Amino acid sequence: MRVYGHYIDGAFTGSDSGSYIESTDPVSGEVWSKIARGTDADVERACASAQAAFENPEWRGLSASARGKLLRQLGDLILENADWLASVEMKDNGKLIAELGNQMRYMSNYYYYYGGLADKIEGSTIPSDKPGVFNFTRYEPLGVVACIMPWNSPLPLTSLKLAPALAAGNTVVLKPSEFTSASLLEFVKLVELAGFPKGVVNVVTGFGHEMGEALVSHPHVERIAFTGGPEAGRIINEQAARSMKRVTMELGGKSPNIIFEDADLDQALKGAVAGIFAASGQTCVAGSRLLVQRSIHDAFLERLVTFLEDIKFGHPSDPSTQIAPISTAPQLKKIEDYVRIATEEGARLVRGGKRASVDGYPNGLFYEPTIFADVDNSMRIAQEEVFGPILSVIPFDTEEDAVRIANDIKFGLAAGIWTENLARGIRMTEKVRAGTIWVNNYRSTSVTSPFGGFKMSGIGREGGIPGMMEYLELKSVWISTNVDIPNPFIRR
The missing domain is CATH 3.40.605.10 (Aldehyde Dehydrogenase; Chain A, domain 1)
Incomplete structure (x- = not known):
């Protein structure tokens, strides 16, 4: 002690x-x-x-x-x-x-x-x-x-x-x-x-x-x-x-991670996972709102769920562990409350939604990576920062639609843009209101670059x-x- x-x-x-x-x-x-x-x-x-x-x-x-x-x-x-x-x-x-x-x-x-x-x-x-x-x-x-x-x-x-x-x-x-x-x-x-x-x-x-x-x-x-x-x-x-x-x-924030149909979907998939499930979602820049263009929405969601099937829980000292515990008991309770709220509001639970049982650690504060689909941007699960491994998947149709949804939030800390169209990528960096915007990557930081947010x-x-x-x-x-x-x- x-x-x-x-x-x-x-x-x-x-x-x-x-x-x-x-x-x-x-x-x-x-x-x-x-x-x-x-x-x-x-x-x-x-x-x-x-x-x-x-x-x-x-x-x-x-x-x-x-x-x-x-x-x-x-x-x-x-x-x-x-x-x-x-x-x-x-x-x-x-x-x-x-x-x-x-x-x-x-x-x-x-x-x-x-x-x-x-x-x-x-x-x-x-x-x-x-x-x-x-x-x-x-x-x-x-x-x-x-x-x-x-x-x-x-x-x-x-x-x-x-x-x-x-x-x-x-x-x-x-x-x-x-x-x-x-x-x-x-x-x-x-x-x-x-x-x-x-x-x-x-x-x-x-x-x-x-x-x-x-x-x-x-x-x-x-x-x-x-x-x-x-x-x-x-x-x-x-x-x-x-x-x-x-x-x-x-x-903090409720950052949009926006995937267009022309994106490199293999890289975008990794970016979606890194954006919300790295650090068990306990990061201020978490890409907790995943905006996916409707034409690829269902297929991308299926790939995302499949990617998480073999996720490895374990002790954080084990280099092979991918998902560590939630840091505090009050934070775990907050996550559980938001999962309940999302379900009550009509979001569709696609994966997770419960505590994870990890061999050897019966009292560990582990929680399953959780995905909600059919999320409307007005729902609390899309508007309020959860600070946990909870992802809200929101479809959009056009570039203008993506900008509208991305900016319809009181926060403005970060955003991710996934597209192979350079002109679109530049336009999106101009239109999305956030202090940090990543194009075809997520969570890159450096001491040499300023960091902070818009709005709340x-x-x-x-x-x-x-x-x-x-x-x-x-x-x-x-x-x-x-x-x-x-x-x-x-x-x-």
């Missing part, structure tokens, strides 16, 4: 409450660790630590190049410890070790990329139309940033926020999900080994409803970076607005240079070159 405390001011410490939250292995159903149950007092300590570190010359006095070097050193440590980090995250959320290993190794690129970018954010000299003044701009760090992460990909989603925030010169308070805090608490040991001054990175753990408002509304916090659901995002945004804090939010899918962007700019303040500086100040009663 591992017991984890908060990480504040460079040291692990217990909670002010003295209480702990049990963390359950989704494969065995057994408690394997305990996480400190945070309070407002713990948030106060973490924010005070981050503010003091921001003002300390040990961090504030570092050049941008020196900050970049620290980030690159952290990237090296991540590579050296990738297997260990993957094993802890697997224990916490049940994700496939084959995918986690790749994610942890790739995660080092966040720190290499932003470490290299740290000393390349430049201001401008402005050719002012005012005589006798020299005007230039400069970028400065905001101060303390609060980052709040979900349970599905704790470390990659932390890095998408933490790396640019640190590269910009900010200090950070991290709040992981109460379901998956262990991997982040192991990760911060590497932050310390990399040489970051104490207090630059802090971690508080616990229930969001017990300590979230204290973190979001704290006077030291200048920006909130949040990944999660729209309901929590709305609450956080409202709380942040009271003190005019800026927010970056990625709030979020505010702001993470990744690439735009992701760095979210953590910087732009300042305009005016220097007089006049010997005499003109009439002070007249604005120049």
Whole structure:
């Protein structure tokens, strides 16, 4: 049994409450660790630590190049410890070790990329139309940033926020999900080994409803970076607005994966499976609405069901396992509720629709890949994010019909387009309202590319240079070159 405390001011410490939250292995159903149950007092300590570190010359006095070097050193440590980090995250959320290993190794690129970018954010000299003044701009760090992460990909989603925030010169308070805090608490040991001054990175753990408002509304916090659901995002945004804090939010989606009759159907089939059943559907960009042109609808649906016949359940540490468990018991209950709702609304269950029985893991949170046909886009199963291996198949007739259905949703995070017609592919990228659009592939990502959503899918962007700019303040500086100040009663 591992017991984890908060990480504040460079040291692990217990909670002010003295209480702990049990963390359950989704494969065995057994408690394997305990996480400190945070309070407002713990948030106060973490924010005070981050503010003091921001003002300390040990961090504030570092050049941008020196900050970049620290980030690159952290990237090296991540590579050296990738297997260990993957094993802890697997224990916490049940994700496939084959995918986690790749994610942890790739995660080092966040720190290499932003470490290299740290000393390349430049201001401008402005050719002012005012005589006798020299005007230039400069970028400065905001101060303390609060980052709040979900349970599905704790470390990659932390890095998408933490790396640019640190590269910009900010200090950070991290709040992981109460379901998956262990991997982040192991990760911060590497932050310390990399040489970051104490207090630059802090971690508080616990229930969001017990300590979230204290973190979001704290006077030291200048920006909130949040990944999660729209309901929590709305609450956080409202709380942040009271003190005019800026927010970056990625709030999920209900992404259309659109297959035209002229697509390479072998590749489109793999794209449909990857879009929704990879990671057991527990990904914000899940292609949970499969739009299939009517002329190929029935045949494609049959091929999809056949493809899933030999799907392999098992322990996520087994490289041959294809379907891992659902990460949490509440999420499994949510999936079961949505399957019931879809059936009641008239969707036709084609495959799955029940928990999976896996030999050797009677208490595992496994669920069958599930497919509904005869889905109308107005149904709840098509409009609301389930965050599980539940696919809604929707027929369409024309390109215009596909665009109408794809955009008839409150979300706009991602979309997939499958067609061999290049002109159509380009037209669709222009017409579908989503922050990321893949043509003839699905789930491709890179630290070099901005990621975020339209509409209810979020505010702001993470990744690439735009992701760095979210953590910087732009300042305009005016220097007089006049010997005499003109009439002070007249604005120049």
